[in-house]
């Protein structure tokens with residue numbers, strides 16, 4: 077698939093706009109999903125995904141063809157999501173919540189202790205609460221968690237996408253994981 | 264939580280799939296003996312499973328079309344080249360119309376006069392050309408602004424431009440019969456002759 081993408085990129089650079097359609101088609105679901113997980117609604121997700129592809133198209137000449145196209149595309153899309161989140165509302169106070177690892181949050185106190193049966197794992201309700209908890213994460217944790225567990229990208233790719241050291245990515249994943257554990261352990 | 268952060272760090276190393284065998288041993292040994300850490304570890308694993316288990320999102324079905332429609336217009340050159348490649352005949356037609364319309368029309372007007380290709384055995388009476396019964400006319404017969412009656416045989420193509428052709432039951436034409444009557448037929452007739460040359464020109468220029 078990388079070969080096809082490379083071929084299409086060359087065509088687009090030559091000026092053949094139609095060749096871009098395959099690129100959009102291949103990545104539309106994952107970029108849309110990134111937008112949805114980061115922003116929490118389909119409308120904004122579509123909006124941001126469209127903008128990501130348009131930006132990729134406009135700036136395609138600046139893309140280094142030796143690199144992985146998906147990394148570059150994810151970087152554009154993630155940055156757009158982060159910008160939008162920052163414009164939307166102030167960060168949540170996750171740090172305070174996570175640092176007190178002993179303290180049970182209200183949410184977990186209210187939840188029952190019984191583990192979730194396997195067949196309910198995919199229930200709509202669960203999906204909704206996962207999405208809700210993801211959205212509660214501050215943007216810096218949210219992006220790494222979404223890229224890692226929903227887009228299933230490697231830590232190295234995430235470090236390239238977010239343009240930050242691997243160590244920082246790991247720290248953020250650890251903290252994001254801890255926050256989610258506190259919220260989701262009894263769901 | 265009594266256990267030190269080191270064990271939690273090992274859990275994260277494990278979850279990142281970056282733990283080395285020695286540390287994995289230490290972690291496993293500890294989990295066997297410490298209920299609290301075992302619970303914590305299981306909660307982590309469950310959390311990850313739950314997050315990973317969310318269903319894959321699908322972009323709206325018209326997503327690609329919408330993106331393509333919102334892209335800035337491409338440079339004309341390539342769009343033109345692709346269009347020509349995909350529509351060679353129409354391309355040829357357009358080019359023909361643009362470049363040659365004037366000359367075609369003037370040719371059309373000049374050629375209102377009756378004329379006929381010169382062949383043996385053709386009989387011309389006023390504006391009517393006759394291929395007599397029992398006779399053989401060799402070569403392509405072209406009649407402009409007149410009638411053609413074929414009662415004998417034509418060994419070749421027959422073209423009647425702005426006229427009429429009658430093929431008698433005994434008449435026979437070995438080649439193609441073409442009637443060009445209206446001005447657009449006339450253009451079309453010229454176009455087909457030039458279309459393939461034009462396509463070749465475009466193909467060459469693209470290389």
Ligand SMILES: [Zn+2]
Nearest residue numbers: 266297299300
């Ligand atoms: Zn322990």
